[in-house]
Amino acid sequence: MITNAMKDRFVERAQAKRLVDVAVTTMDSPIGTLLLMATPKGLVRIAFESENRDDVLGEVAENLSPRILEAPRRLDPVRRELERYFEGNLRAFEVPLDWSLAGDFARRVLRRTAGIPYGSVASYGDVAMGVGTPHGARAVGNALGSNPIPVVVPCHRVIRTGGAIGGYGGGLARKRWLLALEAG
């Protein structure tokens, strides 16, 4: 029988030898179970339970590295910040991010989005303007829809001009929940 102690020893030794390229864990949250993934550079992926876990792991294996292991402790800082955020006690995330899963344009859009303060919103057009493509609201919407690090990179703070809620990769119910949390 493979015991948990044996698994723990394996992950510890693998990490000591720097053989874990991507650490994975899950956490419970008010918007469902979250799948968290980090590289040595930082948080690289958050997936909602609406996404298929095997698909998400498979994509990361293909695009980053197949050396993916469950290593919950490496994600402790991320988990702690998310817990405080969901309790309404954290307004800005400080954990380092790894943008490897976002393309060039998406990265610019997401960095811009990360600058929208807690509790406020911006329109797709505002973000398009901010990244120098004033007519690129639709492209911005696509980039936000494929945000690899939702919640922490707050794409939920981008809505339609005029106040309609717009879309959300994790489903509109989650977007509404997050906006309501931040509205206090």
Next chain:
Amino acid sequence: MKTTALPPFQLVFDEHAHAVLTFLAGAVGASEAEDCFQETMLSALRAYPRLQDASNLRGWLFTIARRKAIDAHRARARRPAPVADPDPGATVDEHPRIDDGLWDRVRGLPIKQRKAVVLRFAGDRSYPEIAGAMSVSQDSARQSVHEGLKKLRRELQ
């Protein structure tokens, strides 16, 4: 060129770790099995991104495990040699407990009987597979398992 995409190593571990550990328990004994298992999995993880063919991950892991078992035997030369190559295709359905006393006795069997018994019960191999792995006839494989079990039964009574 990669024939199939490499799955996340965690899935490989979850799927095959039990079979690898069971094989190693039979090959080097329960007391050394975990060390060999850890070395096997670490070597596998190190080499994993360079693996060209993901179609037989179990076979690949067993190849590494066999090498680690041989290393362990060399480190303790008084121990008998590891068993024949397992056929990595089949799955291990049963989850035999690692019972130190029993496996010690299995390792005390004459070489042919030991190989046959380990392949049959730790590796869950069919008689044609055992015959193939040992390069003997099926009758002879059956005979070796039978005699091995008889001897074990006598010793355990």
